[in-house]
Amino acid sequence: MCNELTAHSAAVNDFINSNLEEIILTSGAFFSKDHNHLIIDYYNRKHYVSVQSGEVTTASGDQVALNDATLILQYIIQCSGLPPRGRWISFLELPDGIHHYVPFLNDACNPISREFGNQPEKLLARSKLLGGIPASLGDCSVIIPAFPKLPLVVVMWEGDDEFPPKATILFDAIAPQQLSTAALWVLGCELTKKLIS
Template sequence: MCHELTAHTAAIKDFLASNPEEMILKSGAIFSKNQESIIVKYFARNFTVSLSNGEVTAENQQPVSPKDATLILQYLTQCNGLPPRGTWISFLELPQGIHHYVPFLKDACQPISNILSDDPNLFMQRAASLGGRPIKMGDAAALIPAFPKLPLAVAIWQGDDEFPAKANILFDSIAPHHLTTAALWVLGCEMARKMTDF
């Protein structure tokens, strides 16, 4: 929790030091009507970020976890404006991804495999709840817009006598230009949690 709060505090500081117009231009976010905050889509839901204090609120006023709030702030300040490339890379192919690859499989991919790989219909329902749409990969797969310019792909393979069930999360190759590898690790884990927490 201490690390979460430190990352969140740093993200707020960076956000408040950034130019709002530039963040909006690069990230695909928009100004609120009163221009006192920025609205950005995160997993198909609108989140509002106050320009006065960096506080992140959900559209339904539900509490926003420190991890989600930190990711939203980091995306707004770090996104470099380039659109998705439409090519997928694994976590292993991210800068320094090799150092966190095994924990990523355990904390992000494995929960999806454990809970959803045997039920492609439920898997697609859960993906759709995050704004996902079907793509061709594995036994079932979806493109999920984590942020306006940062999509993820998630796929499942049902197990059989020869191979165990598995899931994989892929990143658009533009992802390292929008978030650090550490932040992308958290993003993948948060997507997995949202897909399996029901």
Template structure:
């Protein structure tokens, strides 16, 4: 929890120190109606970030969960402006991804596999709730926009006598230009939680 708070505090400071026009231009965000905040799409929902204090609000006027708020602030600050490349890479292929690959499989991919691998229909319903679009991958696959310029792919394979069920989360190869590998690890875990607990 302490690390989470530290990351969040740092993310707020970095956000408030950055020119809003620059963040909007690079991230695919927009000004809120009163121009006192920035609107950003995150997993198919609109969030508003206050330019006064960096507080992140969900569409229902509730504060965003700390991990979601931190990721939104980090993306707005760090996004390079580059569009998706349409090439999927695994977590292992991210910069220093090898150091967090096993935890990523355990904390992000395995929960999706356990909850949804043997129910492709439910998997696609859950993906659709995050504005996911079907793609040809695994026994069922979906492309989900985490942020305007940062799509993820998630796929499941049903188990059989020879192979166990599994799930995987892939990143567009542009991802490291928008978030650090550590932040992308959290993003994958948040996708898993949103798929499992809609």
């Protein structure tokens, strides 16, 4: 929890000291009518970021979980402005991804395998709630826009008598230009939570 608070405090500080006009140009966020908030899509839901305090809330005014708030702030500050490339890379291909790869499998990919391995139609239905659209990888796959310029894809291979079901989360090749590898690890874990919950 301490690390989460530290990352969140740093993200708030960076946001408060950032150039809002530049953020609008690069991230896909836009101003609210009163210019008191930036509005950004995150997993198919509009989130509001106070330009004064950096507080992140939902459209109904509820506070969001610390991990989500931190990711939203980090993305709008760090996003390069470059569009997605339409080419998918694994977590291992991210900078220093090898150091977080096993935890990424355990915390992000394996729970998807267990939850949806024999029910790909359930994965497709759940992903629709997050803005997901079917893709053509593996036995079942879906592209999910985490942020306006940062899509992920969940790929599922159904099991058989010899092999259990397997899932993976891939990132658009632009991902390292939009978030750090550590933040992308959290982004994948949050995707899994949202698909399963």
